[in-house]
Amino acid sequence: MAGGERIFVQAIRRYSADHGIAVDVRAGGWLIAMRRGNERRFAFGYDIGLNSAIAHRLANDKSAxxxxxxxxxxxxxxxxxxxxxxxxxxxxxAGWRDAMLELLHENPQGVVIKPNEGTSGRSVFKVTNEAELDHATGEVFSMCTGLVISPYVAIEDEVRVVLLSDVPLVVYSKQRGTDWRHNLDAGAKPVLLADGETRTACVKLATEAARAIGIVFASIDVVRVDGEWRVLEINSGVMMEALGKLHPELVQATYDAALDRVFGEN
Incomplete structure (x- = not known):
């Protein structure tokens, strides 16, 4: 096995070895071809192909x-x-910048600017004035065809729910470090949630969100703001690299369940 290989790729290799599936890893692990007899399936990025094209596109577009x-x-x-x-x-x-300024003025606590597509909290800016707005939009537009602006809110808690056909396979909170963001790549730590009121509320909201866009396998981030839970975003690609370092068996079992569905296993 190649050194430094993503946990996602390792999980597919383990599943395939146990189920007689040939694996061909290409493009540095970002494209994986899986073959069993005449049946061929693909994984791309962190997507294993269970979701419809429209659900995948909706989930990858924060505005949509x-x-x-x-x-x-x-x-x-x-x-x-x-x-x-x-x-x-x-x-x-012609009025795009005026519309941005209007959103900024409507939210004196600030706004958050980030790419419309993408994950891991990269190129995410908190903006409180016009100069910061121009800097942030310039940075994001230098690499993206679109950005989104959302009101900055004081997030009390953030929870990720990994669903497979409405079944919650993984539920964990993101314990923020020194950064104001809850992204795992920004230093947040995943902590599994025990059964209780918080877990139940998060799973219910995540399930409603998944049904709304018709997605089968996804991770849904929900946040608590002023005591109320809201959906932050939906991810069609299920990435569990940070969690896999702490709970490898749970992560393997989650990918196994999804791959069972891909290959028609019970």
């Missing part, structure tokens, strides 16, 4: 996710989409 959840009455954090002005005036329109 928040719009669909709002339409279906699922409590969520709003994400307002802004397209890169380099796409041209006919696509973007």
């Amino acid at each position: 996710t928040s719009e669909v959840l709002a339409l279906t009455g699922v409590s969520c954090i709003a994400h307002h989409l802004f397209l890169n002005p380099k796409l041209g005036g006919n696509v973007v329109g």
Whole structure:
């Protein structure tokens, strides 16, 4: 096994070895071909192919996710989409910066600016004034075709729920470190949640969110703000690298259950 290989890739290798599946790992582990007889399946990034194309696209688009959840009455954090002005005036329109400033003025506590697509908390900025707004939008637009702006809220707790067809396979909180974000790549620590009121509330909300966009296998981040739980985002690719270092058997069992579904196992 190659050194430094992602836990996701290792999990697929272990499952495949136990089920007579040939594995061909390409592109540094980001493309995995799995073959058993005449049956061939693929994993790409952290996606193993259980979700429909539209569910996958909705989940990977923060603005689209928040719009669909709002339409279906699922409590969520709003994400307002802004397209890169380099796409041209006919696509973007002339008032994009004024609309950004309006959102900033409506939220004196600040706003959060981040890419519309992407994970792990990269290129995420907290903005409280016009100069910070211009810096953040310049940074994000330098690498993305779209960004989202959401109101900055004081997050009391953040919980991730990994669902497979409404069944919660993993539920853990993200214990924040010195950073204001709860991203695991920013130093937050995953702590498994025991049965109780908090776990029940988070699973219920995550299940409602998954049903709203029609997704089968996903990780849903929910946050508590002013004592109320809201959906922050939905991830079509289920990444459990940090959790896998602490609870490898649970992570393997979760990927095994999803891969069982991929290959039609009971």
